[in-house]
Amino acid sequence: MAKPDTRPLKDQVVSEAFKVIAEAGVEALSLRAIAKRLGVSHQAPYKHFASRDHILAEVVARSFESFATHLEARPRSENGFEDLGFMGRAYLEFAMTHPLQYRLMFNTALPDIDDHPKMLAKSQRSFSILHDRLQTIPLSDLRDGLDQPAKHDAMFIWATLHGCCSILNSDVAKTLPLTDQDKADTMDRMMRRLSMALGALDAESSNGKA
Amino acid sequence: MAKPDTRPLKDQVVSEAFKVIAEAGVEALSLRAIAKRLGVSHQAPYKHFASRDHILAEVVARSFESFATHLEARPRSENGFEDLGFMGRAYLEFAMTHPLQYRLMFNTALPDIDDHPKMLAKSQRSFSILHDRLQTIPLSDLRDGLDQPAKHDAMFIWATLHGCCSILNSDVAKTLPLTDQDKADTMDRMMRRLSMALGALDAESSNGKA
DNA sequence: TCCGCCAGGTTGACAGCGTCTACTGAATGC
DNA sequence: GCATTCAGTAGACGCTGTCAACCTGGCGGA
Structure with missing residues (x-):
């Protein structure tokens, strides 16, 4: 049973993006997919990053x-x-x-x-x-x-x-x-x-x- | 005044894709953009290529x-x-x-x-x-x-x-x-x-x- | 000559994408 | 106690590749 991630969303987004890229390459990086996986709306990451490039x-x-x-x-x-x-x-x-x-x-x-x-x-x-x-x-x-x-x-x-x-x-x-x-x-x-x-x-x- | 391209659409698509990539990189390659530039519908290229990858x-x-x-x-x-x-x-x-x-x-x-x-x-x-x-x-x-x-x-x-x-x-x-x-x-x-x-x-x- | 086929084009729809705008609720400062 | 700000939500827009259905002109065979 995985413990819930209590870090700020900003850190979680970067970690998740890092994981996606390491596993499937940068082409597979999707903001919406990450948001879904973290259980937040597709717009939540935008409160912490101006754009996809900033996450990248x-x-x-x-x-x-x-x-x-x-x-x-x-x-x-x-x-x-x-x-x-x-x-x-x-x-x-x-x-x-x-x-x-x-x-x-x-x-x-x-x-x-x-x-x-x-x-x-x-x-x-x-x-x-x-x-x-x-x-x-x-x-x-x-x-x-x-x-x-x-x-x-x-x-x-x-x-x-x-x-x-x-x-x-x-x-x-x-x-x-x-x-x-x-x-x-x-x-x-x-x-x-x-x-x-x-x-x-x-x-x-x-x-x-x- | 540019002469109209009379080659088969298949050749025109490849030429145009080649041009786009040489000028702006593979990320900029868009099937629909190419179709529009060639003056055909966005589905026309599909009659000659199974997918974007085949053009690539x-x-x-x-x-x-x-x-x-x-x-x-x-x-x-x-x-x-x-x-x-x-x-x-x-x-x-x-x-x-x-x-x-x-x-x-x-x-x-x-x-x-x-x-x-x-x-x-x-x-x-x-x-x-x-x-x-x-x-x-x-x-x-x-x-x-x-x-x-x-x-x-x-x-x-x-x-x-x-x-x-x-x-x-x-x-x-x-x-x-x-x-x-x-x-x-x-x-x-x-x-x-x-x-x-x-x-x-x-x-x-x-x-x-x- | 007529029929059917079919290659090559059309339009429309779908899901997914990044991004913009507007709204909500909670926390914070004066 | 009210205003402001922050974090998250919801919906829309235009873009993408792709699937499906439809149309059309030319060709081959009867």
Whole structure:
């Protein structure tokens, strides 16, 4: 027997929306369905949120928060490259275990950021975790004369990680004959190639961990 | 004065849907709006498509087709690595000039593939262009014992390219202070890091083209 | 020539959606 | 004790995709 939820309706709405999106994706989010499930009229949520987008922004912000928390909670290492590897693993882990939440954050047409400063702040924090970590790691110099190498390398690493899980979780991947083992292998190889790209691993010296 | 479109309604519907998606994204696709714009009743398209998803699948298939065509039309090189580089450029080029179409193919919840074999075939062709090209290039051996290295390396390259333009075009990127120059720089650096990852470029020898 | 079929168009209806407006009742402040 | 404000309800509007019934012009066969 479920105990009745005594939290303010505002919190209940966000929780319920979060649950719906995690289970069925953002397309399935319906204000009226949520209101019905919470046992209130279809207009009640409007007393707490100006529009559907405002609820969505709240869920997105919350998703970024738990994503950042997951990254911070990775195993730590004194060795910068190893630590970066842990972060990469944590990134992939989150994306593969929370695919719809991940898709919501990175693959969706989000509400206008100007209207939702909280969402903006939470999303920026996720990127700065990666960027800050990179600052203290001696990556191989590419001598391409860019003035903010850490920023571009952060983008590169992010892009690779994102691309990997985004593709593996995408509908397009379903069009390819990929087993779960294939996916795991792809992630492993990607992590090794990533190490090579950053100058942390030679082709010759690699038959195990990065 | 626009000449009246004399093609079968079926073609007109697909063209119009394609146009809407390229201009305003898949969320803006409305059957009734299309019918109105074509000057027919809202039910007319149903004589040619079983549902909205069937129209969508047609547009997706067409998008994959033009994507593959764009990849095939890249400048060619006898040098395998250079040719791969051209392909990467062509990939980024398409994604940056057709952002909504790209997003449709790779970042959208697509119609069920089992119901749309044509869409499936067109999407597989895009991947096989990359995969086939890789087969004849001597990439650095990672000695990780995977039995289909080309497949996993194709996934890696695809993931990196996809991640790059997916992120640069995503709404999340708008939350970061990125100028157009930054984006171009990120793409350049990514292409160089990609070369390094594949063993085609040393850190020391790189201050120009890959 | 007439009949029937049928592909391709029409109109009308339905449920679901987000959102606007108006109303109600309870709590709060002066 | 009255006014204001907050939280929730109820109904309507226009939009969506989809189902059903109806109409119509052209074609094939008798």
